[in-house]
Each structure stands twice: as structure tokens, then as C-alpha cells.
Amino acid sequence: MENFRKVRTSEQEMPLPFPDLPPDVVEMKVKEGSKIRNLMNFALAQMELKGSRQIIFSGCGRAVTKTITCVEIMKRKLGGLHQVTKVRYKTVLEVWENQELLPDSPAQNLTVHKNVPSICILLSRDPLDPNQAGYQPPEPPCGLGEAEGDASGSSTKGLKRPLPPPREELLPKKLKVQAPDSPRGSGTTAGQLD
Secondary structure: OOOOEEEEEEEEEOOOOOOOOOOEEEEEEEOOOHHHHHHHHHHHHHHHHHHOOOEEEEEEEHHHHHHHHHHHHHHHHHHHOEEEEEEEEEEEEEEEEEEOOOOOOOOOEEEEEEEEEEEEEEEOOOOOOOOOOOEEEEEOOOHHHHHHHHHHOOOOOOOOOOOOOOOOOOOOOOOOOOOOOOOOOOOOOOOOOO
């Protein structure tokens, strides 16, 4: 493959895996080079300013993690969103061109079909069918109600384990500095530990 270079890449278009979607549903196609800030600004504007009830984030290959990140940000910013996640494989066609051709030989192209993982996530303000595969209910709102039960006013939510009790510092008990008894040295010497 060192003599070939990639000329173009194209994804096979697939229908969305969600039945009964409204025709005006917004689909955010996340690509590997997409900027999360730009995606989120547009998506939040659609949901908040234009009043969209549903939005879909989709991505494949290396864009899957960025797609999930966008969805998690959206759920935290808006709150109360129902989610359905569908995972599947998508076919990507890559066309490679031979770089080392003889002068009178025909061009040699190589077409590679790759199956890459793909994810589609539907977020909805309206309730969705909780019995369908991949459904996640909205997260309960976290606010003052959870912190009221804690007497100290701080919440331990998110801690993996409780903090250890405070301990005394582990320092040497005494540090002695001795002056030399000899008439030659008038300076101090290194300290000794007990």
C-alpha cells in the first residue's frame, strides 16, 4: 500500500434507525474534524431558540466519541431529555490510486470497502417508548434537594470512595544541628536525624 495514496472517501447513506420521526427533525452529522463548540452552538440554538422537540446526533468511525460527548453536553445544558441510542455498522468506500505507474500503463485504482462502527442518538423533550432498546430516561435534576440531607452542606456525589481521615504529618521528630568543636570550622555541619 506504500505506492498508493487515498483519493477520496465516501460513506454509504443509510436511513435513520428511528421510526415515526417528524419531517423537520434536526440531524447533527458529527465528523472527525468537527469542532464541538460549533456543533453545540447550532444544536442548542435549534432546541432553545427555534423550539425543536427532537434532535439526532450521528457519527461514525473516529467521530463516535465526539458524538457521545456532544450528547452528554446537551443533556447537561438542557436537562429533562429522553434518549435512545442505536449502534450499527456503516460501509465506507475508500478509493486509492497507484503512484508508481509505468508510462504507458493504464491507471490503477483500488477500492476498499470498510465496515466502521456508527452511532445515532435521538434526544427528545417528549417522552419516548421506554421499552425500546437503547432507551435512557432523563437524569433526575440535581439541585438543593440532594444537598439538604448533608449536614455539612457539601455533597459527596461523584466521589469514588470516602476521603481518609486526616493524619499527622510524617516528618522526623527532631532535627539537630551540631556546631563543630574544632577551631578550624566556624560554619555549621549537616543535621543529623535521631
